[in-house]
Amino acid sequence: MSRRFAVSLAGLALVGLSACAGGDAPAASPAATDGAGDAVSGTITLYTSEPQAKVEELIAAFNETHPDVTVDVFRAGTGDLTARIESELATGEVQADVLLAADAPTFENYKDQDLLMELDVDTAGLLEEVVDPEGFYVGTRVIPTVIAHNTTAITTAPASWQDLTDPQYRDQIVMPNPDVSGAAAFNAAVWLLNDDLGEPWLTALAANQPVIADSNGPVSQAVASGAQPVGIVVDYLVRDLADAGSPIAVSYPSEGVPYVYQPVGVFANTDAEAAAMAFADWLVSSEGQQLAVEQNYLPVRTDVDSPEGAPAMADLELMEFDLAEVQQRRTEAVELFNRLFQ
Template sequence: MTLQRSLIASVVLSAASMTAAQATELTVYTAVESDDLQKYAERFNQAHPDIEIRWVRDSTGVITARLLAEKDNPQADMIWGLAATSLLVLEEEGMLERYAPAGIEKLDPKFVDVAYTRDGEDPAWVGMDAWVASICYNTIEGEKNGVPKPTSWNDLTQPEYEGHVIMPNPNSSGTGYLDVASWLQLWGEEQGWDYMDRLHDNISRYTHSGSAPCSLAATGETTVGVSFAFRGARLKSQGAPIELVFPEEGLGWDMEAAAIVAGTDKREAAQTLMDWAVSQDANELYNEGYAVVAYPGVAQPIDNYPSNIVERMIDADFQWAALNRKRVLDEWQRRYDSKSEE
């Protein structure tokens, strides 16, 4: 999706009782799934009808690139629902304003910027929920094509999967990048790149969206889609003929996080949204789709997720993933971009 189309796709949601003249308009860049944005905005507006959220939504890589391009002339007031690994990159560039939202002390420390938990500084970003890698397997297509249900990442490199696997491009998709970064952390760089070389032989194409491979598996356009659990669980609940696979080697993950863009002239409104983003009310909403959220004690089991999802998530090094992001993405593009969607 081009940057221009991204802007065209922006959504403006506001409380019905407010007019644009009365409300403070807050421009919020996000990679949150579009079918959840209205729900989040409506719940926020119940408590804060004086703030109108203008969402600008696209995939993680596109939003991250846009923010970096706008570094000297920021257009966003806030970032809400972007990968923590992207926010670490933006923090390194000095693009985020430090703010400790009300109630931050109640959150699981691993969802909070280490500057706050370790050094006592106001955090540059705060996590919301975790999204976890998974595989969507179409049972009908699998039987028809003689492609067995995988149980591991390594299974996807076997000959019977050739041409039947779709995964996201990590340059545009946060899900794609968490896959690549997690494989490199799981096995080390030499073995990680070797794995991706073998996987590439079986890939039919790389999509720009992290949810697209699972959606394509759900409609039978591919047998196997490397995606994330949230999308797969929702599609399966809606009746799609898919099984979710949580590979035995371990599950890569990243967290959706929120931050205030440095230099915004809507600071008070942005702080209000940050306060709400870490609240119990907001975390209960996140838990409608995500099994792991930042607020301890809130998460309830989610249909189609394994009960031990937290134990199966790898010990992800977000700092490493952020610091090595450009190098890893450049290398991935050099090796595999020939199968990427235009």
């Protein structure tokens, strides 16, 4: 093995790096949109389960409004994030300033442990369902879990959750692992608590032997590639892939869709409160929500339209649930899920 090789390896990597650096460097905004001149600055650490590319776009857009705030990102699945936060708590304090991740119960837990700071965010114009009445967190996009199918392999799409228990879908279904995906854990609880579905439905679904992929990303890929032509997955990924050309389509089940709303919260021990609040506020602002829609999410603002191809919020049948009960029984639901779907 040669020194020359090592040098050329390093060289190549550097060339690759510099060739692409600057490609999406946030344009230092020449005109900060408001004339208020409240130049917020500082560095915040964001823990999020947003896809890497989306969160980087989001920060670039945020920096057009707030060029002096640096956002360091740590991206992982919600399960991985909560595990990290727990181990940080055990050895000291939480390293993150802002958490932007899947589901409200996670935030309820942190609120109960007094880890969150009350938000200073303008909630006018937001959907009522996504705002914490006590003001410690606020939803940033509506993310329903839906049924996706591969349009080459499946001609009549499953129209309801009940349809999925039909034996014709045996070995055809793929869904995310609730140990990893916060949305999946949340859904498990919502399904379990739903009067029409509940444990009998989960048992019947398990009988069809779905493949349990790690998170929503691999689920959507499996459906698009046809590995399993039917998937239980969050809706925006399906639109992303369809936009890119994959043979994939979505159906919103007739019983209603469980949904999470990717809340944002600020940790109480933050040392960059102003920057963290500016970030949270921007996420639910008109600009932030426009970007969310461009990124194929359903918006939390009533004055911003759904992305193309998605139902308007008013037409969307959301599955009702009691947040406290979901929070209380989530662990039980995940355990049941793991037992049934082993």
